[in-house]
Ligand SMILES: CC(C)(COP(=O)(O)OP(=O)(O)OC[C@H]1O[C@@H](n2cnc3c(N)ncnc32)[C@H](O)[C@@H]1OP(=O)(O)O)[C@@H](O)C(=O)NCCC(=O)NCCSC(=O)C[C@H](O)C(=O)O
């Protein structure tokens with residue numbers, strides 16, 4: 001184990017100083033696209049004005065014989081695009097694949113200065129992060145980069161979930177963790193073939209009424225991902241990094257997608273993946289607190305004065321703890337509004353109403 005004193009020393013001579021805090025930058029929609037697909041690549045200049053994060057995907061969903069094309073496509077996009085306030089991330093290939101090493105050896109020298117975060121799939125433990133951490137430091141030093149590239153892990157194996165706390169705290173580079181429900185379902189031998197979302201068979205049923213055990217009993221579908229998301233949120237919060245819901249594969253079901261994203265938002269996640277342009281506005285809406293909730297939060301903060309003691313507002317007790325909850329909402333709203341003028345206007349209007 002590294003000594004705490006070494007934690008913030010660069011892992012290679014000449015590599016940039018590790019960050020001490022993960023900077024909060026809006027990341028409501030992590031938009032996945034195939035950089036080797038000309039139709040998707042053509043949409044990048046428009047997408048940078050809509051999404052918080054563009055993820056050039058190199059891993060699953062990219063056919064094996066298109067891996068190099070996707071990687072080279074990402075290099076071209078990285079070099080030729082002005083990302084403005086949006087961030088550029090990539091999802092590299094998994095560490096046991098024949099492409100992972102070349103992904104980093106190519107991307108860091110070519111576009112490392114534009115790359116904010118590398119997503120590492122199928123992370124199983126701290127050892128995977130340590131490997132990427134050291135390699136990135138060597139490549140950053142060689143490329144003369146001035147700021148470190150951050151690392152994001154996907155939680156998509158049973159072993160990864162068992163080790164989620166050590167993954168979250170494995171390096172100062174750790175920016176966040178996403179749920180990978182499809183690979184995780186396979187790894188756990190779950191019996192859903194969907195990418196995220198619920199399943200009609202995973203339910204609870206009300207008690208029987210009388211003798212007939214089939215009559216009049218309501219069923220309620222449950223959330224297959226509740227345990228994992230909650231565990232991931234705790235691991236991230238305890239380590240000062242950010243949790244994300246991952247993909248929702250039923251592109252047509254925009255209503256189910258919104259519900260699944262909202263569950264994650266309410267549990268503490270700050271964003272989700274968008275796999276199709278139709279999911280971008282869902283993620284941006286869900287992961288921005290509503291103007292009404294923000295107005296309420298600001299009112300509680302105002303009326304609570306120095307934040308101690310207790311007051312009644314509209315029949316509801318407020319105290320030192322509720323003011324902290326309200327600060328979470330109000331601070332997130334301020335951070336998002338700083339980048340999103342439409343949202344800033346909606347929050348200001350709700351304040352006046
Ligand atoms: C899901 C898709 C294959 C659907 O594509 P398509 O059938 O082409 O959809 P449309 O005809 O509705 O598309 C309309 C136009 O929009 C462009 N498009 C589509 N998707 C994107 C995108 N993500 N970014 C940019 N542009 C996009 C189409 O090219 C059409 O363009 P045009 O003809 O000019 O109008 C497709 O959306 C897709 O491939 N999405 C990404 C899938 C992906 O990244 N999957 C991997 C992430 S999920 C995962 O890995 C699981 C996870 O790891 C886990 O384990 O859980």
Ligand SMILES: [Mg+2]
Pocket residue numbers: 060121156180182183
């Ligand atoms: Mg996966």
